[in-house]
Amino acid sequence: MYTAEISRRNPGCFLFLIDQSYSMSEPFGGGSFGMSKSQAMADAINRLLDTLVARCAKGEGVMRYFQVGVIGYGNTVGPALGGSLKDRELVWIDEIADNPLRVEERRKKESDGAGGLVEVSVMFPVWFDPVADNGTPMCQALWLAHTILENWVAQHPKSFPPVVINITDGESTDGDPYPASAAIRELETEDGNVLLLNLHLSSCRAPQVFFPDSESGLAEQDKYAPLLFNMSSHLPAFMRSAARDLGYTVSDTARGFVFNAEIQDAIQFLDIGTRAANMR
């Protein structure tokens, strides 16, 4: 299981569910990071899309290795990419490459090759802008993901199963999201069940929990943490290995869940969740 090649014949699929509720406008864990959670997550998603484009760029074009969707949930629930990708639930990675909203110029420090640092300008394509408004209709978002992926797995029965990454900083305001999450995890291709990973962003100065294998102790941190843990898939071997490479302690029964993540953890979580085991 989870060994199917990812190729143009058997493309992969990543679906991101992004909490756009009002609380996402607050800063990370007690304000240790100046930027709002929504802005930081928009940057992280844009960086990730950029990485996926780079991974699939080949010669003069981009190979159709992946389809990608970004679903926002807050004031409304639906596709969250803008510009010419607006209102589309899933788009091919080459369409992502060709249709950023804009390309910003940002500054970053790089080694000057002589032991020092030099500031250089880099291109930062933006596909997704931050939004933070209203409640957290997570159930609606999960059921929309289920509908999208039910069709996808039927059309791609031999593909590596889709990976869904739900990013939230709080509780669902439209009911119990567990049944929808279970329905997503029950979807499958011949290579395995759909993987649902949950990234809980830090709202307070509480201990962080990375890839736990039991819910013990989570309830003391946050009453919703056990629910998000139980909503999360077990990590397949190649993701466990990727997490260990990044320095996390991960047991063989670890789940794809991080509680109270800071931004750098969020970026690493996205990296682990979107590793392609067998890209051809």
Add this chain to the structure above:
Amino acid sequence: MHVSVRPFWLPKAGHSKEEYEDELSHRRKAKLRKEALHFAIADGATESSFSNVWARLLVKSNSRAPLNRNNVQQRIKELGKRWEQRTAKPLPWYAERKRQQGSFAAFLGLSLEEKGTWSAFAVGDSCLFQVRNDSLMTCFPIERSDQFRSQQLLISSIHWKNEKIWERLSDFEKSGSWQPGDVFFMMTDALAQWFLSRCEEGGTPWKGNLFTYGDLPLFSTDIESMRASGEIRNDDVTLLIITIHRP
């Protein structure tokens, strides 16, 4: 001494011939005289852009004069400049950014000398096997099937990215002797890993149909069914079979 060469190649399943990123150079038939005979294969990395251009530059250059530990640094520097020229064109932002990261390829070159010796230069996981009287005499540069990893040291078109290769150049060179009747197999990684696995199980894969075919279609059919059954990874496959005939 007469030498015959049988070349085989096949793009990975789902890819067109134009997308094949390996390269090979050889002569069909030759006589070993004073001048050594040179053969090469290169396997352009899937993860980099314009890998086929880089693989081609490496093998074409080797066919003019073989790469070895003494000349490789200077030669790669020159070839890198040519790769840069050949790939410089107006490109979309993502393609240009990827191009600037350079291309990578595994390389294996073999030279046969009339005096009964051979020398090989290899960086990466393309392999040379020498068979004599149904015994495997040489495996180079990889000796066990579990040594194939996704992170191999490969030759980059960007000179400074090859520092780790320059640090241990002697590891990439090997020499030996040949006798009439010897057969040399040069192959890219997916097939080489399968070949070594069969040897480790006590088999003699070189006696199988795959290595006795005279034409490409039969070879291709067998490789396709091996891919479908999961016996070998879905990757570009390149094979040169070089036989030194008895007088």
